[in-house]
Amino acid sequence: MDFLFNDYVFQVMTITGINIIIVLGLNLITGVTGQLSLGHSAFMSVGAYCSAIIMIKFAVPFYLSITIATIVSGFIGALLGMPILRLRGDYLAIATLGFAEIVRVIFLNLKVTGGALGVSSIPYETTLSTVYIILAFGILFMYRFEKSRFGLALRSIREDEIAAEMMGINIARYKVLAFTIGSAFAGLGGALYAHQITFIAPDDFGFMKSVEFISMLVLGGMGSIIGVIAGVIGLTVIPEVLRFASEYRMVMYGIVLLAMMIFRPQGLFGKIRVNL
Amino acid sequence: MFETIVHQLLNGLIVGSIYALIALGYTMVYGILRLINFAHGEIFVVGAFAGLLATMIFGDSFIIAIIFASITSVLLGLFVERVAYRPLRDSKTSTIVFSAVGLFAIVFVAFLSQNTIFDLLTSILFWLGVLFLVAIILWLVRSKSYLKSRSSNSRINALISAIAMGIVISNMIALIKGPDREVYPKLIPEVMFNVFGITVSLLQLFIISFSFVLMVILYIVVNKTKVGLAMRAVSYNLVAAKLMGINPDKIISFTFAIGSLLAAIAGVLVGTYYNIVDINVGMMYGLKAFIAAVLGGIGSIPGAVIGGVILGVVEVMGVAFISPSYRDAIAFGILIFILIVKPTGLFGSNTKEKI
Known part of the structure; x- marks a missing residue:
C-alpha cells in the first residue's frame, strides 16, 4: 500500500485540489461569462504573497490569513475589472496578460516580497483534508452560483452581450462580479499553495502558469465543473507520470493541447464554445 | 545631459526598429486571420539561431546569415500555419496532416531520446505507442457536430492552438541546442562615426536604415502589387x-512567410547587435512586439512601425531615467493605458459592433 499512500502521492493530490479551486475561478470568468483571461496566475500570486506575508509578519491564525488573502485578491480583481472589462476578446486577453506581467515585476522589485528570492520559510499549514474540505465548499458554491439568477445573467453575457444588455442586464456590473469571485478563488488557491510549498517566488506565477490554467480549463471543457475537475487532474497527473521523460514533457504537453484544439475543441466534457 | 538623451534616443530607435520588424508579422497575420500568432516570438528566436548556425558553417558573413535564417524561419512559419492554424479553418485535410506531423515528431523525439532512456528502436516503438493511444482517445471523443460547423467563432481555440505551438517550438529549441546562451559574432565591421559630437557606430546606422528599407518595401508590396491587393482583399x-x-x-x-522573414532578419540583427543570443527571449520579444502592434493599431502596417519606435524609445528612456528593473512593467503599462484610452490604437480603424 506504500505505493498508493506516500507523501509524494499526497502532495500531488493536494496540488491537484488547489489547482481545481483556482481553475474553478477561471471557469467562472472564461467558461461561464466568456471573458478570456490570460492573467489568472497574477491573482494566485496576490493571494499567495498576501497570506504568506501577513502570517509571517503578524502571526495571524491560518484560517484568518487565507480569508484575508481571498478578500484582497477579490478586491484587486474588482479594481482591475472595472477599467478593462469593457474590452473584448483578444484585447481583454492581452490586457489581463499585461496586468499579470506588471504584478510579477512589482513583486520582483518590492522589499516586502523579497524580490527575486521570494518569500521562504512560510509556515506549513495546508493539509490534504483542509484543501478538499475547502474544495467541496467551492464546488458547491460554484454549482449553486451558476444555477442562480447571477449565473444566468453571466451565461447570457457569454452567449450574446448585446442581447443581454437589451434584456436589462447591467453588463459592466456582472462582469466585475464574475471577475471578483474568480479572482477570489484564485487568491484562495494561491494562499493554500503558499502554505503547502512553503516557498514562493515571482517566477512561479509567470505567463506559463496562466497558460497552464487555461489549458486545464480547455482540456476539460469550458463552463463545466466536471470538465474543470477532469482537466486539472489530467494536466496535473500527466506531467507527474511523464517525469521520467521530463525533457520532453513540455513538448508533449504542447502537442496534446494542439491535438485537442484540432480534434475536440470544446474539451472533454464541454458542451459550449466560447465566442471571442 | 543633451548627449545622454540623444544617445538613449538612438538606442531606443534601434530597439524600436527591431520591435517594429517583429510587430509587422503580428499585425499582418492579425489583419487577415484576427489571430494573435503566439508562435511568432519563437520564429524570431529560430531565425537568430539559424543565422548563428550559418556563421559557424560558412564563416562570418552577414548576407549568408540573413539568407539562411530567412529560409529556415519562412519554412517554420509556413509549417506552423499549416499544422496549427489551417486545420482549425478547414477540416478536410487536418487528420492526414496531423498524423504525418505526429509521425515526424515521434521519430524526431525518439531520435533525441535514444541515448537518455532507450535505444533508437525501443524509443520509436514507445513513442509510437503513445501516439497510438492518444489517437485512439481522440478518435473516441472526436466531436461530429464540430466537424459540421467550423464557423468563425472558434477564435479562442485558434488562440490556444497558437500558444501551444509556441510552447512546442520553444521547447524543441531547448531540446535541440540546450538551454545555454551563445555568443554571436559581429557581422558588421565596427566603424565609428562622429556626427555633431555624438558617436554612432556603423552597426547602429545599418540596423535603423535596413529596417526602414524593409518596411518601405513591405509597404510597397502590400499597397502597390497584385499580391498585396489580394492580401488586403482577404x-x-x-x-x-x-x-x-x-x-x-x-x-x-x-x-506568414513575409512575417517570418522579417522576424528572422530581426533575429540576426538582435544577435549581432548584442553579441549574445538566448533561447528564452522569444516570449518577451514577441509580447513586446505585440504591444507595439496594438499601440500602433493592430492590422495597420505604418501603425506597427510607429508603435515599435514609440515603444522602444519610451522603454529605453524609462530604463535610463526611472529604473531598469521596471522595464517590462513600463511596456505593459503602456499596453493597458492604450487599451483603456484608445483600444483601436493610434492608426487602427474603429469598427462598430453590428447586431
Whole structure:
C-alpha cells in the first residue's frame, strides 16, 4: 500500500485540489461569462504573497490569513475589472496578460516580497483534508452560483452581450462580479499553495502558469465543473507520470493541447464554445 | 545631459526598429486571420539561431546569415500555419496532416531520446505507442457536430492552438541546442562615426536604415502589387475574396512567410547587435512586439512601425531615467493605458459592433 499512500502521492493530490479551486475561478470568468483571461496566475500570486506575508509578519491564525488573502485578491480583481472589462476578446486577453506581467515585476522589485528570492520559510499549514474540505465548499458554491439568477445573467453575457444588455442586464456590473469571485478563488488557491510549498517566488506565477490554467480549463471543457475537475487532474497527473521523460514533457504537453484544439475543441466534457 | 538623451534616443530607435520588424508579422497575420500568432516570438528566436548556425558553417558573413535564417524561419512559419492554424479553418485535410506531423515528431523525439532512456528502436516503438493511444482517445471523443460547423467563432481555440505551438517550438529549441546562451559574432565591421559630437557606430546606422528599407518595401508590396491587393482583399472579407477567385490559403501562407522573414532578419540583427543570443527571449520579444502592434493599431502596417519606435524609445528612456528593473512593467503599462484610452490604437480603424 506504500505505493498508493506516500507523501509524494499526497502532495500531488493536494496540488491537484488547489489547482481545481483556482481553475474553478477561471471557469467562472472564461467558461461561464466568456471573458478570456490570460492573467489568472497574477491573482494566485496576490493571494499567495498576501497570506504568506501577513502570517509571517503578524502571526495571524491560518484560517484568518487565507480569508484575508481571498478578500484582497477579490478586491484587486474588482479594481482591475472595472477599467478593462469593457474590452473584448483578444484585447481583454492581452490586457489581463499585461496586468499579470506588471504584478510579477512589482513583486520582483518590492522589499516586502523579497524580490527575486521570494518569500521562504512560510509556515506549513495546508493539509490534504483542509484543501478538499475547502474544495467541496467551492464546488458547491460554484454549482449553486451558476444555477442562480447571477449565473444566468453571466451565461447570457457569454452567449450574446448585446442581447443581454437589451434584456436589462447591467453588463459592466456582472462582469466585475464574475471577475471578483474568480479572482477570489484564485487568491484562495494561491494562499493554500503558499502554505503547502512553503516557498514562493515571482517566477512561479509567470505567463506559463496562466497558460497552464487555461489549458486545464480547455482540456476539460469550458463552463463545466466536471470538465474543470477532469482537466486539472489530467494536466496535473500527466506531467507527474511523464517525469521520467521530463525533457520532453513540455513538448508533449504542447502537442496534446494542439491535438485537442484540432480534434475536440470544446474539451472533454464541454458542451459550449466560447465566442471571442 | 543633451548627449545622454540623444544617445538613449538612438538606442531606443534601434530597439524600436527591431520591435517594429517583429510587430509587422503580428499585425499582418492579425489583419487577415484576427489571430494573435503566439508562435511568432519563437520564429524570431529560430531565425537568430539559424543565422548563428550559418556563421559557424560558412564563416562570418552577414548576407549568408540573413539568407539562411530567412529560409529556415519562412519554412517554420509556413509549417506552423499549416499544422496549427489551417486545420482549425478547414477540416478536410487536418487528420492526414496531423498524423504525418505526429509521425515526424515521434521519430524526431525518439531520435533525441535514444541515448537518455532507450535505444533508437525501443524509443520509436514507445513513442509510437503513445501516439497510438492518444489517437485512439481522440478518435473516441472526436466531436461530429464540430466537424459540421467550423464557423468563425472558434477564435479562442485558434488562440490556444497558437500558444501551444509556441510552447512546442520553444521547447524543441531547448531540446535541440540546450538551454545555454551563445555568443554571436559581429557581422558588421565596427566603424565609428562622429556626427555633431555624438558617436554612432556603423552597426547602429545599418540596423535603423535596413529596417526602414524593409518596411518601405513591405509597404510597397502590400499597397502597390497584385499580391498585396489580394492580401488586403482577404483581410477585408475572406469569403468575398474567395468568390473573386483569390485563394485565401495561399495568401495566408504568403503573409506568414513575409512575417517570418522579417522576424528572422530581426533575429540576426538582435544577435549581432548584442553579441549574445538566448533561447528564452522569444516570449518577451514577441509580447513586446505585440504591444507595439496594438499601440500602433493592430492590422495597420505604418501603425506597427510607429508603435515599435514609440515603444522602444519610451522603454529605453524609462530604463535610463526611472529604473531598469521596471522595464517590462513600463511596456505593459503602456499596453493597458492604450487599451483603456484608445483600444483601436493610434492608426487602427474603429469598427462598430453590428447586431
